[in-house]
Amino acid sequence: MSLSKQSESPFLQGTNLTAVGDYNRSVVLDTIRKAGQISRVEVSHLTGLTSQTVTNMVRKLIDSGLVQEEGTVTVGRGKPRTAIRLNPDGRYAVGIHLEPAKTTVILINLAGHIIDRDLPDLPDDSAQAIAALASTVSLLLGRNGIPGKRMGGIGIAIPGPVDARRGTVLDPPNLSGWRNVRLAHDLELSTGLPVFMEKDVTAACHGQTWAGRGEETGQDFLFMYMGLGIAFGTVRHGHVYQGRTGNVGEMGHIVVDTSGPACWCGQRGCVAVTCDPRSLVKQAEKEGLFPAPTHVQDPRAFNDSADLPFLDEAFKSLCQRAHGGDEVCRDLLLESAGRIGRAVTILTDLWDMDTVVFGGPYWHLLKDIYLNRVAQVLRRRSVLRQVHNFKVLSTTLGGDIAAIGAASAILDHDLTPGPAPGMSGRDRSAI
Template sequence: MTSHDSEERVAAPASAPPCATGPAPAPPGGGAGLPALRGHNTALVLGLLRAAGPAGVSRLELAAHTGLTPQAVSKILARLRVAGLVAEAGRRASTGGKPPTVLRLVPEARYAIGLHLDRDELTAVLTDLAGRTVAARTAPLDLGAGAPAVLDTVAGQLAALPDEARSPRVLGVGAASPGPLDHTDGVLRRVTGFPDWDGFPLRDALAGRLGLPVVLDKDTNAAALGLARREPDGRGSFAYLHLGTGLGAGLVLGGALYRGARTGAGEFGHQVLQLDGPRCGCGKRGCVEALCLDRAARDEPAEAARILGVAAANLVELLDIDRVLLGGRTVLASPDTYVHGVAEALAEQARIRGDGGTPAIPVAVAEGGAQAVADGAAHLVLAPLFGAPGTPFGGGAAAELR
């Protein structure tokens, strides 16, 4: 075997092909072993197969888009076919010689479960490899009832999902909850309004109860990761602002989810807008979360939207992002009002700066509606398989495909 045939060659970081949904991840650092390179290259191939959809893609196209040799691509595809993840999708018309075989991803070969643990509601979804929601359930949840009751509710809702949710084809569970939390260690911090959860190892508790690998992240991060998958070129920068029972942000910068040095980025709701404002559940005064929720409780969505817009304008000024996406039950109750209020604040900021010739920062309600966080939570499990940057998953999913 020549060096050109070996999978130890790392795919070139070429620009994404038209069918790709995101940028290729950076090659592993110097000295990476063969298993790491295999995982990296397999993720590239899987990502292109998913992006191609039912129409599929040929071996030569995969080689051209990844920079791998046809021999390396064939070896990866052989493993994926043994695992049941890839199947033939027919043949292309020949331009001379043998018609090329087209291969496609088998979405139902594996599943992921996504959980959105809100302060008063649990949403559970079962998602296939293509990111399609197979089943979803919503139930009341009392985060203040304590860990045993919360774990019981989660286990009960997963038991009510279809049989696929209990099959060996489930790769793992993505759990999204209000922050702050430690994504790396899977530990909740002082969740606003629920101080008793401070220091609770929610990831490990869920894994022990459910018998599956679990990854934990903030609700806003999960939603932002799921939305980033829909990016046409995978390189944009946006903020997802979630106003529901609380207020937070998920940040995607240059196509990658940004968690910060201590995985605490996105506590957008606790920037102070009014020094002598109302007391926030976090202990400070005048936080944008407290101001917005106060106006929403008074049934003043236009004023809540104006306040949210001022805070969003600060974020745009700081990060120079491409656009702002809105979500959460409070936004979804008056979507047009919130889009208008935030867009007006951004337009006013542009006028003050003299950016009259610059296109306005787009503001829109995020896709996915009330299920956006749960869908994104499932993607916490799926993303590493498809080469999404910044999405390590502690389960055996990647190892299975090497």
């Protein structure tokens, strides 16, 4: 039974009232973007706007450089019509992914393609780090000759928890030196550009919906973010669900192994102590796969940012050995994949989702072992296994997905009707 065909449509409806031109502009842009290439007549049909309104709007969009005419399209037995599409160089945005182990800064165009990237080495002091980020943004714009009028702004992806509305980094467990920092505000002052900040997993969801275009995933999916921390995000009807405060996706205390190690939350075998890179390296050390780190005397090893490079290296080595045929390392990762599969089963059952997309900074090290194992667990354990099949996918956007997503959230704000929560400073008309 279909509740409403219209609500399933990815295309939004416009309104022909003259006072809402800004909204209609976004509706038309959104329709052109989703179609790729389309005629004015089809835009009118899909949005419900009159052909005159569409013609006027498209003329303004062509004048502003956001849309261009290119070739023709033919629908059914009708005559060929001039095709319009987004101009990839009509707008740019910068995406910053602040990770515990490294920082990525990218420049993308309206088509979601990465034009340039940089990996700045940030000082520990947050004020100096923000100044370094502003210099990197300036460097990217300068060396690619991007005019200021075509810059949409800067999107930042950062580990949670975040105060997305104020653009403040609160106290992420893996980022020391960033406690209560007004990152979005200060970077906006330094660069003169609008800045939008969101949690890394939410940014990854934006990246998957924008640059991934939903071709493989469809409009509804669960996203699993595999970084130094593990989190999930959800996309419903093509829209990223951010939660009330922009902090959706904390899944660290889902119990996946009742006989597992004790967690600070009082339970045993949570995702946070059995599945993330820190837990897996600790487990490998316990099993004698690695020599214990000589420089870490504290039993809470790797809880300090100074230990992160060691942790990063040890985890990569564990994964490489698993792929290189070391059966003990491989079994350790397979068991971890089984635990992640249990967590994914709980989440897909809760949200009634049939598609799961994996990505994040460490995903490329895990995907060959995890994909099949997670799918097996899901098909065996899900309450909904008799209702629908499951698709378990790997993102095609690589390790830059959160940076791409943060930048695309800026472009999305410009092109998609409705305000984006967390946009710092200026309103949409100023962008």
